[in-house]
Amino acid sequence: MKTSLTDGAVPEQLPPASPQPPEKKDGKQDGKLSLYRLLLKDRFATVSALVLVLIGLTALIGPVLMGDLATKQNLLFANKPPFTAAYGWEYVLGSDSLGRSMLARLVVASRTTLSVALPAVAVALVIGSLWGVWAGFHRGWRENVSMRVADVIMSFPSLLLAVVVLYVFSPSAANIVLILALTRIPIYLRTARAESAELQSRTFVDAARTFGAKPNAIILRHVIPVVLPTLLTLATLEFCYVMLAESSLSFLGIGIQPPDVSWGLMVSQGRQYLQTAWWLSIFPGVAIVVTTIAANVLAAWLRIATDPAQRWRLALPRKRLIARIPVKESKP
């Protein structure tokens, strides 16, 4: 998350009519600092960023700390209720029907969940954005064909598509990443195309053309830096969607397969014990919700913070900014 924050700050500091080089550098430095300061000003955004960093760290080093605790069975401690330290610290969040520690399993599952969601978002972001910017920049048939492709992918329920594909090609983590990326590419494609179609008629792009810059160079140097903040905000939002999609797939039994464990799979596995051991289903779901809410809040903040026209709102000494979920009108 940290990188996307700082990256998001860079492009907007490059106005089309660029000032002298030394000043520009100062401006950049200033932009980064003030974005960080803006983040601290918004309590909700700060907490969300902290939560995400914490979850990231958990996924990164948590499984190592937990060792084999997540797979160690102990039938003496089966289905122990949570919120008591009577059975040792590892059973603070209870245990499942085989006496495995819920805490350890949640920590291990966080790595699986993130290692599917993050690559899927990254793949879709890179492919969708480049494709969309390219299509929007050239207009004409390239744009039309791209939009039709996006329509085709979007017009069919993505979950069903994933179900069919994962059934054909065994449900490995790599395949889940690919199918999730595939179904989400149109989102970036549409956004990037719209922005770049608008940008390619602007004066600074015309100027670059007049100087004889090649289309690809213009896209790389002039169009992408302007589009990037929007796309990164979108990616933060998409992270939630992809995480929910992965957990839905795992829940239906065609996502992550045991003995691997993801949050969605844990909800599914706990479902049959709902009457006797509610914590098996409820806790992994809470983990999902906390992560997605944090990402959503941060995305809402990021959208405003990276928009020069709206940025002043964050500088106001208001108690808090009501976080709003941006909903793009997706019909072309």
Place this chain on the structure above:
Amino acid sequence: MLIYLRKRIVSSALPLVVVIVGVFALARMTGNPAALYLPLNATQQMRDDFTARNGLDQPLLVQMADYFGGVLRLDFGQSLRTGQDAAVMALRAFPATLQLAATTMVLAVLLALVVGCWAALKPNGLADRISSFISMAAASIPDFWLAIVGIWVFAITLGWLPTSGVSGASAWVLPIATLLLRPFGVLVQIVRGSMVSALSEPYIKLARSRGANELRVVTHHALRNAAAPALTVAGDLTVGLVNGAVVVETIFGWPGIGKLMIDSILQRDFAVLQAAVLLTAVAIFALNILIDMGYALLDARVRPVTAKA
């Protein structure tokens, strides 16, 4: 209007065809159903017979041509599992999903219109805060988990509602509540946004200055113009509702088309899967056309421009 409609029909038909061909090809790749339907000790001869009888030994293109020929004659093939007509099975499951989806969508649109208008009248007021909170929740909570929490709280702990099944009105509450959250969360923000901008238009000032009361201003003048974007998004959301229906139908044992599709994928029941997918795709296609028509009827600005183009 007719030209506009024809253009929309042609542009929506392409995805329809691609989806059907794609599902056909993908479904064939899931493996030979002979392995699943014949006993383990079946001889190679029996396997070959089974394959040939169901036309699975022919090249993919021939199978596809056969299938589309059949579709044109309204023959959708038979279920490998039950031997019934695939179209009959799909059509039997369809109403259950349609009722669920239609009720959810109508409720979502109505609620979103009411709450969205209310929120737009007083930005940052109570309704605005509540609706932002719900939207945030809608984008963050996985529907299967919400369903499970619902079952846990209302069915198991409180015992007010049944855990699954379709008998009685109370069985509808949890599935609809689960499905409702996401479309409502998205729609309410759209309605709010377009109402806020509609309310600042000159024609609203005019209506107010001529002494129209607030209710009439909102319902007759602002809402009419603000409803169009919500309608478009509602169409997109319906596609997403099928996603939700698969999950919700699986959890609540709802005998709908989502459950039928999951079951037929897992059991390699190609004909049923294709019939179900075809039916869903056609339903979505028809819905999009209806929405485009409604859009043109609602918003006069759309009509002449697109009709000329």
